[in-house]
Amino acid sequence: MSDVALRANGLQKHFGGLKAVSDVSIDVHVGEIHAVIGPNGAGKSTLINLLSGELFVTAGAIKLGDTDITRLAPDRRARRGLGRAYQKTTIFPKFTVHENVRLAAQARSPKPLRMFGHVRNNADVHDRTAQAIGKAGLTPRTHIAAEQLSHGEQRQLEIAMVLATDPRIILLDEPLAGMGQSEARGIIDLIASLKNGRAVLIVEHDMDAVFELADRLTVMHDGHVIATGSPQEVRMHPAVRTAYLGDHGDAA
Numbered sequence: 001m002s003d004v005a006l007r008a009n010g011l012q013k014h015f016g017g018l019k020a021v022s023d024v025s026i027d028v029h030v031g032e033i034h035a036v037i038g039p040n041g042a043g044k045s046t047l048i049n050l051l052s053g054e055l056f057v058t059a060g061a062i063k064l065g066d067t068d069i070t071r072l073a074p075d076r077r078a079r080r081g082l083g084r085a086y087q088k089t090t091i092f093p094k095f096t097v098h099e100n101v102r103l104a105a106q107a108r109s110p111k112p113l114r115m116f117g118h119v120r121n122n123a124d125v126h127d128r129t130a131q132a133i134g135k136a137g138l139t140p141r142t143h144i145a146a147e148q149l150s151h152g153e154q155r156q157l158e159i160a161m162v163l164a165t166d167p168r169i170i171l172l173d174e175p176l177a178g179m180g181q182s183e184a185r186g187i188i189d190l191i192a193s194l195k196n197g198r199a200v201l202i203v204e205h206d207m208d209a210v211f212e213l214a215d216r217l218t219v220m221h222d223g224h225v226i227a228t229g230s231p232q233e234v235r236m237h238p239a240v241r242t243a244y245l246g247d248h249g250d251a252a
Contacts, residue, residue: 003030004065005169005199006051006082011060013046020046022223024060026201028169033191033200035210038220039243044203047220048173051201052084053077065168079108083167085158087174093147097138097157100146102129105164128164136160136190152183159190169199176206188213211235219243 006028013021021043028034036044049055051062053074062070069077078084092100105128133139136156141149146157155175162170175191176184188209194200195215204210210217210231217234219227227237234240 004028005030006062006064006201008051008062009060011047011050011062012058013043013050013055014058019223021050024220024223024225026218026225026228028199028201030168030197030199031195032215033195033202033213034216034218035202035204035214036218036220037204037207037210041222042220043223044220045173046223048084048171048201048203052082052171078165078167081166081168082171083162083165083169084171085155085162085173085175087177089154089158091146091154091157091161094145096143096145097133097149097160098129098142100157101132101160101164102126104161105129105132108165128166132160132164135163135193137186150183152179152186155179155183155187156190159194163194167198169201170194172200172202172204174204175202176204176209184209 004027008027009025011021011024012019024043024047026034036047038044046055050057053069053072057070060070061068064077064080064082067080069080069082072080092103102125105125133142136159138153138156138160141153146154149157172191175187179187184206191200191202191213202210202213214231217229217231218225219234219237219240221243226239226243227234229237
């Protein structure tokens with residue numbers, strides 16, 4: 001079994017009387033893509049927000065490797081190796097691809113606030129910037145302003161920015177949202193390559209993409225986990241077929 005990059009135990013998140021997430025446990029291993037699926041309102045977005053630190057848990061614990069990050073803010077989780085790409089791209093439109101990725105790489109440097117001084121002489125920042133741009137397939141677009149990129153390329157840029165922080169685990173929130181088939185194909189291939197040397201947790205509604213990408217699946221319904229396993233195990237799980245696929249066992 002590969003190393004556990006992230007482990008969450010007994011997570012709960014209550015908004016008043018609403019239990020958005022209830023006793024959810026999940027672990028994500030280095031070298032795998034772990035997808036979280038479920039109907040609208042299942043608690044997927046709340047879960048990813050709890051893992052990234054956008055929300056704090058009502059109860060439960062989250063570990064990044066052996067480090068408890070349950071009460072850490074998002075920036076402190078990022079500096080410990082947790083990267084996240086959002087459903088809505090969070091890039092600097094007027095900056096070039098290189099400038100966007102360089103700033104992300106600099107955020108993991110020892111003195112991240114020295115934005116325009118010694119960073120130009122920081123070989124580590126330059127190396128991570130170039131490697132991330134290349135990994136995301138954007139080398140030919142290095143000096144193009146982000147606002148001039150297509151929607152798919154902007155998603156590639158956001159992933160490059162995450163890669164530049166040298167994460168141990170990457171959280172992807174609906175990375176294929178709003179894409180046509182050709183752009184989605186490129187992003188699927190990019191996501192598939194991300195698990196080499198790291199872990200990936202993905203929330204995505206495109207089931208064809210999910211079953212192509214995922215090594216393991218966790219299925220949520222009404223804030224609970226109802227199944228976890230391989231794609232084939234999840235496909236055949238009776239609770240999943242009823243709650244998620246709408247299969248009530250009726251004859252065809």
